[in-house]
Amino acid sequence: MRMLRPKVLLIEDDERLGAITKELLDDDYRVTWVTDGGSGRRELTTGAYDAAIIDRRLPDMDGLELVRMLRARGVSLPVLMLTALSSVEDIVTGLDDGANDYVTKPFQFKELDARLRVLLRGSAANQRAYAIGDWTFLAESEEMERFDGTRVRLTAAESALLRVLCASPDHVFSRQELLAAAFHPDDVLGTIDTYVSYIRQKTAKDVIVTVRGRGYRIGTPEE
CATH class of the missing domain: 3.40.50.2300 (Response regulator)
Structure with a gap:
């Protein structure tokens, strides 16, 4: 990443x-x-x-x-x-x-x-920034910034999901892995699909890539 x-x-x-x-x-x-x-x-x-x-x-x-x-x-x-x-x-x-x-x-x-x-x-502005397609994930402020400067606020849960995906950009995460890493273990697997959909609606479909039969991975600037 x-x-x-x-x-x-x-x-x-x-x-x-x-x-x-x-x-x-x-x-x-x-x-x-x-x-x-x-x-x-x-x-x-x-x-x-x-x-x-x-x-x-x-x-x-x-x-x-x-x-x-x-x-x-x-x-x-x-x-x-x-x-x-x-x-x-x-x-x-x-x-x-x-x-x-x-x-x-x-x-x-x-x-x-x-x-x-x-x-x-010494500034809160100096935060981890990840390039994802046409967007940038600003981890500390829990925002997504588009290439034209537009910013979108994320929820804590959406940000937690993106942090996990960004930490291992080459890894395809199963829903079970994402649930354990970013959510409560008692949540249902469908929670992952729901929050992936929320993030895509706020940004773009290619921010999170679906790998059929395996799960999800983060998008890349080249996609």
């Missing part, structure tokens, strides 16, 4: 710095790069990201406006600010307004990468 790289939004108006930063981050992250605050606001509103790197001085707004917007909406997305404003007062203001960390320009990429990794480790 392929684990997805964390999804990071980079908001940086300096074309050269933005291109270099995206290129270097692309090895370990799925990076979307935009160059102004308006585009950044749209991405933060409609996209599902694990972290954001935001330049403080954007052409159309102060980057902190975006952070304030997130926090006002109760969004806990980790935010790393990039800034040439290196005074203690500027950094304290940014942290007080909701930024999680600051990197001052010019910076070493190793420092930026290290700080981003720390933010992701």
Whole structure:
């Protein structure tokens, strides 16, 4: 089962710095790069990201406006600010307004990468993500995310079933195995079919594959 790289939004108006930063981050992250605050606001509103790197001085707004917007909406997305404003007062203001960390320009990429990794480790957004067909299973938040960013909430039982299937992607599970691993042993075998149907209705039929006469296995990105 392929684990997805964390999804990071980079908001940086300096074309050269933005291109270099995206290129270097692309090895370990799925990076979307935009160059102004308006585009950044749209991405933060409609996209599902694990972290954001935001330049403080954007052409159309102060980057902190975006952070304030997130926090006002109760969004806990980790935010790393990039800034040439290196005074203690500027950094304290940014942290007080909701930024999680600051990197001052010019910076070493190793420092930026290290700080981003720390933010992701300490965030609930840094969760196990499994690619299944056109969907991604976000195990900790019990959600399915489609390739276009659409998210679907799962029940605890649906999530438990997917966790078992994702843990052994090459294994075909019998109904008895799935019942023992994800449900109460007193439940009937038909419980498995019911919850497979629920998950397919919320997502797609190929998220869980039926192996005739044997049981079920998780789908793959290639199917």
